[in-house]
Amino acid sequence: MVEGYQAKSAWADPTFAPLASDALKSSEHVDLAIVGGGILGLSSALHAARRGLSVRVLDAAQIGDRASGLNGGQVIPGLKYDPDWLLQHFGQKRGEALVRFASSVADDVFDLIVREKLDVPHQRNGWIQAAHSEAAVRTAEQRAKQWIARGVPAKVLSTAEVTRLTGARGYLGGWLDPRAGAIQPLAYTRELARIAIEAGACIAQNTRVTSIRRTNGAWIVNAVDGRSMSARGVIVATNAYADDLIPGLARTLLPLHSFQIATAPLSKDLLSQILPEDQVVSDSRRILVYFRKGPDGRMLLGGRGSMAEPVSSDAWAHLEHALKRLYPALEGVTIEKRWFGRVALTLDHLPHVHEPEPGLLVAAGCQGRGVGLMTALGPRLVDYFVSKDPDLIPFPLTPIRPIPFHAFRNIGIGAAIAWYRLIDMLER
């Protein structure tokens, strides 16, 4: 694993004070141990501590060093599936619960920031899903209509409107979801950690958990250096960074690399031509790109990257081409930041929640939408841990089912990406 991408990202801020790490004490016993201190682990920790549980978070890295502190900061409600599909697939009761949950995840993020007065730069000006083909325009229209029917003031965008709102070339239309917005993800993750600590949670950074086993009615959590602790329950929130801790878990996920670039700060003139109303954007391509304005007047753009870890800036060249294709005026502008992180996909494109044994909860598979989803899911996992009412979790509790031929995933993903890129190009 390449270390230090937090420092290379556009989110790094030298004014951030180091977060207090509270080293694991052997023979510690808590109500809830949480493995993974990303948005899911920290949101769970905050809620559990506020409910009066004793909580210990253990993270193999520094808080913010993985996906939660490295992402694009786009807070997008909804799942990959539209409301009608969710109702058809899951039936009225579970389907409605999923639609309500998916619709509200951005509210959870922005409400938390405002209510807790978090020091997190944010804005809520909506998300544009920009359509690259006629078929994608029709899909966008259908998607917007389904949310409009549910009272969301979404808007279908014509070619002229999407061009005006993005300033980008080549999109044929799309839709605007006003529930969405943007945050500074590293500040958000660090602030979640800060208020979780204030609420009573203890966080040990640089503490990889190596095994979890049940003995005499308690969970024994072993960490590096032979340190161990016990807990009444455990939440595993390792998402795309899942290792062998939970047998089979890593093989249920397709961990992809998402790469991002950020330009040097842009001139006022250039900034005024790009996203004049400050929405965040992702497009409809199978191998999509996502973009927004970022800190210091930089333009940020991300998309899929190679499965191999990058060895030179060439690994980000496809994103530089995409940026200049969309915004020819940025030709010649320096790319100052390049970084990447890991996203977890599942074969059914839904987050998975497992309970392999009572008191051991696992959630993973954010599909690149985890800022809102994982913020909202954490408290629900904790409420389920306390009450055992499965209706509190919007997703069904499923067994851990490894993907067949997972060992060949990199070959398969590489071939699929090349194939989808080709189709995207032909559709242009």
Ligand SMILES: Cc1cc2nc3c(=O)[nH]c(=O)nc-3n(C[C@H](O)[C@H](O)[C@H](O)COP(=O)(O)OP(=O)(O)OC[C@H]3O[C@@H](n4cnc5c(N)ncnc54)[C@H](O)[C@@H]3O)c2cc1C
């Ligand atoms: C480049 C990039 C761009 C993205 N853009 C967006 C976006 O714009 N909007 C959006 O909603 N989502 C986006 N995502 C996805 C989003 O970042 C994730 O869905 C979200 O951060 C997942 O949070 P998490 O807490 O589940 O996992 P993570 O943040 O990945 O945290 C998992 C933690 O588990 C720890 N861990 C793993 N194994 C162990 C172990 N054995 N012991 C202890 N700790 C362990 C890791 O160190 C890590 O800190 C993006 C992701 C990337 C990588």
